[in-house]
Amino acid sequence: MNWVLPIMLLILLIPLYEACQDKDIWQKMLAFASIATKTSLMILVVSVLRDDWMIGVVGVIILSVGNAALMLLAHVIKRLNEIGEG
């Protein structure tokens, strides 16, 4: 089952590249959402591979917290654009 992690790493590089080159801030936010989910899933996979419950619980918490951070940041940026246009 050790081939799972290198493949997940390669998949993680796709949104990383996208975040690197895009000029639009919402594209960067999409890449951030993608990376936050992918990394926490990688933590979960590792916890299953190692049979380590502590890392598993941390992975679940990080999965939910990453989405919360994304929502907060998106809200601030959205209000910023509204003021800029108005």
Add this chain to the structure above:
Amino acid sequence: MSEMLSEMDISLYAIVALLPLSAGMVVLQVNPYHALVIRGILGAIAALVYALLGAADVALTEALVGTMLAITLYAVAVRSSLLMRLGILTAEETSPLRERAIREQAPVLETESVDDYPVNASRSESELSAMHAPGNRPSGIVLAQDLSGDSESAAVAVDQPWQQVLVDLRRALDKRHLRLEVVTYPDIETLQQALREKEVHAICTPAAGVTSGENRSSDAPPLYQAQVRIRRLYDILQAELTAPWLHLSYAPVTDGEK
């Protein structure tokens, strides 16, 4: 477990290598908001690396504090600091002011304008520049021409440079990732008061005794004057704004004046 770790060594090293990669991406960002988003990515990757290396508590702290709290606080801080507040008179106040000025000057000028300059909508450029020449320019002769013309087109001509000024300002500030917030004030006294009390960074008012819209030639006086109270902001705007219809001046406000 150590056996499994040695098997996963290659991919582990590759994942740890992502950390300096994303840190370099944060450093290379120019726009502060983009840098914040990349900082979130860095936090996610750092949490992954910490969890893989066995430090579950550090990973949890990184995700909670490093990613969520730091980003939110920094977003609020950047949003409220990278901002230029420009004080102007309210739209209802500026245009009637100008129309009133036109109306007041019109009766005096009517006799002159009928004699010397037949009022004509399509005046040639040479005539216009002759009128703008300092010697033979009775004050406000062009304003009388505005009155006689279509009032609606005159209003548009008054408003359009203002829109252009705003567009120019936004473009100049966008290069520095600053935002422009326009604050309106009812009259000129409160506007000056706001600048003195540091509520706004700059104020913009219609310049006194100016011509409007299409009558403007290249050497005409500016339509608006802006007073900036911050030296750095003045330098930036002075370098970026080349349009002739806005005159910038630096007006430092000292605390002693309060």
